[in-house]
Amino acid sequence: MPEGWKTETIENVCRLITSGGTPSRQRPEYFSDESSGIPWLKTQELRDRTVITTQEFISELGLKSSSAKLLPRNTVMLAMYGGGTVGDVAILGKEMTCNQASCAMVVKEDVMRPKYLFYWLIHNRDYVISLASGAAQQNLSARIVRQLKISFPPLPEQDRIVDLMASVDGAIDATSQTLASVRDSLGAFLDQADADESVQMDMLASMRSGPSWTSEQESPVPVEGSLPVLGITNTKSGGHLDLSDRRFVAGVPASAMRLREDSLIMIRTNGNRSRIGNVYRSVPEIVGHAVSAFQIAIQPLDPSMSPYIYWMLRAPKMQAMMSDAASGSTGLGNIAIGWLKNLALPRMESEEREDFVNLCESFHGVHEGLQSKLCSLKHLRSQLLASLLSGHHCIPSSYDDLLETSA
Template identity: 20%
Template sequence: MSTTWNTGRLGDVCRVVPGYAFKSSDWQADGIPVVKIKNITGNNSVDLATTDCVPQGLLTPKLQKFVVKDGDILVAMTGATAGKVGKVRTNRPLLLNQRVAKIAPVDADPDFIWAIVSSQEYQERFFYLADGAAQPNMSGGQIEGVEVPLPPLPVQRRIAGILTAYDELIENSQRRIKILDSMARALYREWFVHFRFPGHESVPRVPSPLGEIPQGWEVKKLSAVAEVNRSQINARSALEALHYIEISSVSPGQIDSTTTYAFADAPGRARRIVQHGDMLWSCVRPNRRSYAQVMHPAPDTIASTGFAVLTATKVPFTFLFFATTTDDFVAYLTNNATGAAYPAVTAPTFEKADLLVPSVALLKKFGDVTIPIAEEIHTLQRQIQNLRRTRDLLLPRLLSGQIDVEAIPS
């Protein structure tokens, strides 16, 4: 069986509302949280762990259309994440910043619209709307002009019902990942920031360049415990194909996707060789926290030269990951970035960073606890990728009528 549904513009059935241009003087530490580009993570979610705020008094009738609530669909309109979408999960009022748009269904089922725009196909369509090689950018009108299938509303609801089951499994895995990451990060803070590690009561403190630290610990340069950009391929490398990690495919804490190329067709920046346990850190705009740990990569996985690849040599790779993703480390990179338009750091910036390195025994204990957590997170991320792939393969079959949605109870 095959069915051809009507199609129409996204703007025919949805309102697309670009965010509000707040003044620089509006920003403050608390108040009403505002969703910015940085909060659209690239994994079909909106990360509200760190948000900038504006005063409560700014929530006037004039700004009501920029209010974001639970279940709203957002799309990034500019930058490396242009075209990425996310669904808001919150129990508090939020406001929408410029360069992020809200897609508000009016004459369509919201879950059906989410199923469409969150698919890989449509996120790529959004991305290719963006013009400007240096800074991709799209308008609300361009988003509204994207063509979408528009089956009858009862069919939309049936399709959404099928795909929502996949979304719920994905969201459940994402919650588990956040819990596991929080557990490991809390352990790092407890042992290596607050110095409440096993047996700390009997260990005296001694002075160091970073203040008082436990006796037997040392302040070392990152280059003493890890290598930066250990190896890379060149034009003579005997690769038939490679799996490429580009900066836009990395969101805070994870690699969202890789792209397979024949070696001859690969981008010129596909040069950094990566291996299990390596840490990827985007050198451009480090305040955006585009970093991830590489876990069990396919052979011939190569990262962009826009990354610094950190390979742990004297510490567990999980220790290196948490040590280089603290707020203090991000601030160090941000303060040492150069270039007004595209602030960036270099390999020596990483190599010269000070790290507080504990005893070998304590490092081993930390690795014994956190490496299994990293493995479990990796398993959950793989499950999410498989669920998304299955969901994206199922969507066109539902829309084309290969699967008879009319026979599915509403």
């Protein structure tokens, strides 16, 4: 450990470790609106950020009638349980309350900066989550959190680390906001696409879902009589294909549609209705693959129409329409091929269609560039945290002079 650093339990660097509560939903008077209510933070809202406002607000009566507590600004929050949120972190940007699924840590600021603990929990998330227990759902406990050991430098070095990381976070936030703006603009542009006439999907493409198969038919490598397949796990949210784990299946019917370079892949069946209808473009690596019964292969009758069909199906209103059309009573929604064949798309003349596709591709290019920048910034953040929070690298005291100059 570097000179001057200490190691303590989180319990010893905090003056208060507590959780919150949920007022009874049966009492409407326990909840309020933003203008007169107290911000009430749920674990789904943590997301590794400074929280300024919340989705819900409780009244003074709700606060007094539950185990919810008023927490001061700079309280560090850690999600202890909840599907998909365990280990998520936040820091309060103002006074607010929280539900019982979060651990709230009020730091002794003469020992540790709240933002230092915030960054430490983010960097050590995997380790913290590994301590969770539970059969049906992995949960942390206040006891586990209290006993976590944290190493930290003197306050001046903590201040430098926090300031440097805040600069990186600022770049991440700005890029994320621009990315969201571009995504929203593309969605609005797609939703506005219209024409005097429409054309049904079955006039533009042939469509067929893939076959079913058992795990015994699968192999991670080609075997005699097998065919490469694209499964539901290869079609990730956000419109990206993940080809890191492709499979080969023996006994696929000869009638199974094989993907071409101009093919589109659509999610047909999913437990999450918002995923149904999500569409993906083929790439050279999957030419010749079959799709699963949970997907639909779409083969344009005219290959040049593939980009147009793709962007039309990507429109948010079209995605919502397909999600709403999904049926099923087993928890899995399913879109019918017959319904998809009858789906009407705007019919544009070739020149208008070309302009439409070019604009969509321009939006997409900007979006992908921003997405790449965001990934690079997050990687930089991870590398800096690993180096600075371990003491492997220290920020020199001359950094303080730089801060004074910039101020």
